[in-house]
Amino acid sequence: GESVGLHLPTLSVQEGDNSIINCAYSNSASDYFIWYKQESGKGPQFIIDIRSNMDKRQGQRVTVLLNKTVKHLSLQIAATQPGDSAVYFCAEPKVSLESTFGDGTTLTVKP
């Protein structure tokens, strides 16, 4: 079936470096994606979203890139901080999909 999924289960970066978390999706008709952050023991938090009519969207220290040709999106975090340590999910927020969320990438920021 259709799915979204992350490339790497873990990512470790030095504080101050930039982080890139990748995600692939299989449904070419997908038109909306969200990146979520989940800290241990808490529910997911919205980070940034992107619609399929865009290639790039920027937020505060975060940028999401969408490549529809290869069905790939990425989340870039600039100047990564210890508070950015969390599990990151890309998701296609549609109703009644068996698996809306891809597997998470655990980001660890080393001081």
Add this chain to the structure above:
Amino acid sequence: GAVVSQHPSRVICKSGTSVKIECRSLDFQATTMFWYRQFPKKSLMLMATSNEGSKATYEQGVEKDKFLINHASLTLSTLTVTSAHPEDSSFYICSANRADHSYNEQFFGPGTRLTVL
């Protein structure tokens, strides 16, 4: 805006008892609420989708008699784990879509940690 709360945040119960978890959208009306289950270090697994005033739609493999969902209003959905057993221990998370948003962005609750002894 768009705050979703869950109650309780943590519950410990004995095997065989039933546990009710509430999910509320505090400052918006939710057309649809979702219930997820999450195991340690795993992604969220969608259990069911509920719309106010109608029966919930359960995902494949989720027992509807085991996990009772009631969506009484546009701001409240409840999940009752009936006759809970240790294997039901998990982190349960709800989310809600806003009635006034055209896209299906989901706003998540903080989760409920259920431990069945």
